[in-house]
Amino acid sequence: xxxxxxxxxxxxxxxxxxxxxxxxxxxxxxxxxxxxxxxxxxxxxxxxxxxxxxxxxxxxxxxxxxxxxxxxxxxxxxxxxxxxxxxxxxxxxxxxxxxxxxxxxxxxxxxxxxxxxxxxxxxxxxxxxxxxxxxxxxxxxxxxxxxxxxxxxxxxxxxxxxxxxxxxxxxxxxxx
Numbered sequence: 733x734x735x736x737x738x739x740x741x742x743x744x745x746x747x748x749x750x751x752x753x754x755x756x757x758x759x760x761x762x763x764x765x766x767x768x769x770x771x772x773x774x775x776x777x778x779x780x781x782x783x784x785x786x787x788x789x790x791x792x793x794x795x796x797x798x799x800x801x802x803x804x805x806x807x808x809x810x811x812x813x814x815x816x817x818x819x820x821x822x823x824x825x826x827x828x829x830x831x832x833x834x835x836x837x838x839x840x841x842x843x844x845x846x847x848x849x850x851x852x853x854x855x856x857x858x859x860x861x862x863x864x865x866x867x868x869x870x871x872x873x874x875x876x877x878x879x880x881x882x883x884x885x886x887x888x889x890x891x892x893x894x895x896x897x898x899x900x901x902x903x904x905x906x907x908x
Contacts, residue, residue, distance in 0.1 A: 743907060746900035753893025760886025765878035767886070768823070769816050776812030779805045824877045828870035835863025 760767040783805030790798030812819065839860025841853075870877040 743903035750896030757886045757890030779809030824874040831867030
């Protein structure tokens with residue numbers, strides 16, 4: 733019996749994930765709110781595929797919970813594909829409500845874990861009011877919110893990807 737040991741090159745993982753993050757970040761920045769539609773559709777397709785395989789496994793094993801999970805994945809996949817706009821608005825509304833809640837918590841000093849809440853009361857007051865205002869604005873402008881959120885997330889992914897590529901460069905330099 734022959735055992736093949738592949739040489740471990742951590743820089744390859746950094747290279748692949750860095751390129752992936754840079755490309756995904758650029759797509760999100762360029763397409764903005766439309767990228768959320770694409771992400772939801774891809775997630776729907778993945779759920780459909782997983783649902784089919786799960787149903788097939790459930791039928792073969794005659795295990796009812798597996799059949800139920802397969803059916804749930806199929807329904808979720810169809811919903812993600814067909815109801816993309818509704819789900820996009822729902823996700824943005826959840827985000828807006830989250831901003832409002834965090835703003836209220838910060839405003840009233842209940843957020844002891846937040847760095848801002850531990851600072852001066854003036855900063856907590858300003859940040860709390862801004863978050864509430866942004867949350868209300870986001871609730872009233874869901875599509876505009878999706879654009880801004882995708883740009884911010886895309887920028888974070890782009891920066892993460894560039895840092896990952898720098899790490900790849902450093903790891904390659906060390907291993908050479």
